[in-house]
Amino acid sequence: MADAGGVSSQQPLYEKYPISSQWEFKLKNGESVKGEVYCTDPIAEIVVIQDSENDIRMISLSSIEGESRKEDDSTIEQKKIDTVHVKKVLEEREKRAIRLAQESLKHLNPKAPPKGQIVFDRLLKACNDVVWKNDSIVVLDSIIVEPPYTRDDCKPLKSAKQQGSLDRVQKIVSSITG
DSSP states (O other): OOOGGGOOTTSOHHHHSOTTOEEEEEETTSOEEEEEEEEEETTTTEEEEEOTTOOEEEEEGGGEEEEEEEOOHHHHHHHHHHHHHHHHHHHHHHHHHHHHHHHHHHTOOTTSOHHHHHHHHHHHHHHSOEEEETTEEEETTTEEEOTTOOGGGEEEOTTOOOHHHHHHHHHHHHTOOO
């Protein structure tokens, strides 16, 4: 590709002159051409411009003496709006990620053995209402799972009549090996 008009031989025309971008070209014959990029042709080394009267001009890169990208006030304002929107979205994502990380840290028990943490995490996924009580796991305020966290270590709390829940917790616990 020619190095006309300041175009690098390594930068594709579609990157240098993006479609719908506004440009003003000063041609070697002294003429000035302003308009919106309609398309580019890297083989023929031309930029196709549509001017304000909707006329189409094909400009050869070799005829360009100087160029400048033009942005009207609405384009600049839209970029500002887009930037503010992107910042807000990123801030919201960051806050959510921090909140989720803090929430997941609440579920860690550094005093529990690895199997206990695995059982806790699995029960939390299945039941949502799971908390640590020292090194025991309390599920749905009605079932306690004590170390070493086997099926036989799942017991109802008090006089809870949660046989269905107990069976489910026992199944989950027994599915964990290790």
